[in-house]
Amino acid sequence: MGDTILDVKNLKVHFDLDEGLLKAVDGVDFTLKRKQTLGIVGESGSGKSVSAQSVLRIVSSKAKVEGELLLYRAAGQEPIDLAQLKANGAEIRSIRGGDIAMIFQEPMKAFSPIHTIGNQIIEAILLHHTTNKNEAKKIAIQALRDVGMSNPEQRYDQYPHELSGGMRQRAMIAMALSCNPSILIADEPTTALDVTVQAQVLDLINALKEKHDTSVMFITHDLGVIAETADEVAVMYLGQIVEYTDVDTLFHGAQHPYTRALLESMPSVAKEGRRLKAIEGTVPTPINMPKGCRYYTRCTLAQDGVCNVDDIEMVPVHEGHGVRCLFAEPSPKGEGEVAYGK
Numbered sequence: 001m002g003d004t005i006l007d008v009k010n011l012k013v014h015f016d017l018d019e020g021l022l023k024a025v026d027g028v029d030f031t032l033k034r035k036q037t038l039g040i041v042g043e044s045g046s047g048k049s050v051s052a053q054s055v056l057r058i059v060s061s062k063a064k065v066e067g068e069l070l071l072y073r074a075a076g077q078e079p080i081d082l083a084q085l086k087a088n089g090a091e092i093r094s095i096r097g098g099d100i101a102m103i104f105q106e107p108m109k110a111f112s113p114i115h116t117i118g119n120q121i122i123e124a125i126l127l128h129h130t131t132n133k134n135e136a137k138k139i140a141i142q143a144l145r146d147v148g149m150s151n152p153e154q155r156y157d158q159y160p161h162e163l164s165g166g167m168r169q170r171a172m173i174a175m176a177l178s179c180n181p182s183i184l185i186a187d188e189p190t191t192a193l194d195v196t197v198q199a200q201v202l203d204l205i206n207a208l209k210e211k212h213d214t215s216v217m218f219i220t221h222d223l224g225v226i227a228e229t230a231d232e233v234a235v236m237y238l239g240q241i242v243e244y245t246d247v248d249t250l251f252h253g254a255q256h257p258y259t260r261a262l263l264e265s266m267p268s269v270a271k272e273g274r275r276l277k278a279i280e281g282t283v284p285t286p287i288n289m290p291k292g293c294r295y296y297t298r299c300t301l302a303q304d305g306v307c308n309v310d311d312i313e314m315v316p317v318h319e320g321h322g323v324r325c326l327f328a329e330p331s332p333k334g335e336g337e338v339a340y341g342k
């Protein structure tokens, strides 16, 4: 467990709705290693955000959360099971923002419009770091400088609406990192930004991760972002992880038909002159799901009577590479691409 900082075991998040039981997350396992970035990728509705919110215990109070969320604060120490903490108790509140911080797609979700950027950043620092206001202000200004804000002293006194979208994103990252968290959860932080600013923010997150030895859980629907940030990747579909591997194998030896379809819909992967292939259909709502493979309704390899009979288990095809598909084959690292579809 030495290099593991977060170990998520059999996480289930279910919502009991009038229409039926919605299984937003249904038996998810992953480990986040120290100083590494785990990318979680999948289309909208696959359960990425709900998984992340469960770690911080900020998922809606209507959700039923089961499983283990083991946080190893230091190597060799007994873990804390975040799933066992009271959702609004003192312990999880001290972990939120202290050990684990989160950034979102929309920074206005993180900031209140009626307080200055500086006052909001020092609030967290005063809670987790120091009770001295002058010292907290110095840390906040340094954090703004670290994320590349020009005139950080002036930014400190500005309101969120006075900054551009990219600047607000940087300010949110400064707030998240001002308490030096060991884990940063980034939920689509660059989706709303134009391409140039997106690249700058990704570079910034990667640089800060190296500087502060932070572990990052990076949630995105974009494999391009995964290529830029992740060491390991979990591909999610309808509440389950369908493929789990290191980033090189993802791009050169993916086996799950869903991962392959995502790759084929990615601009730089599509061969020259070939049209991008959109994935047919949409992600169904995970209510009253039939037995069998969750991807059955959209899969080009689906076989009636084979794939829609029993729930599909994750098959280890190589050390550190798991695939939830009956057609997965054991493969030496990186050779799945050759085996698949031949």
Ligand SMILES: Nc1ncnc2c1ncn2[C@@H]1O[C@H](COP(=O)(O)OP(=O)(O)OP(=O)(O)O)[C@@H](O)[C@H]1O
Binding pocket: 015, 022, 023, 024, 042, 043, 044, 045, 046, 047, 048, 049, 050, 051, 060, 221, 285, 286
């Ligand atoms: N508070 C809630 N009540 C009921 N259902 C919810 C709630 N929050 C999320 N869901 C459902 O859970 C499923 C997973 O949602 P989630 O937001 O985790 O997906 P996602 O992969 O992060 O997609 P997106 O990128 O669109 O946020 C979806 O079917 C969603 O409608």
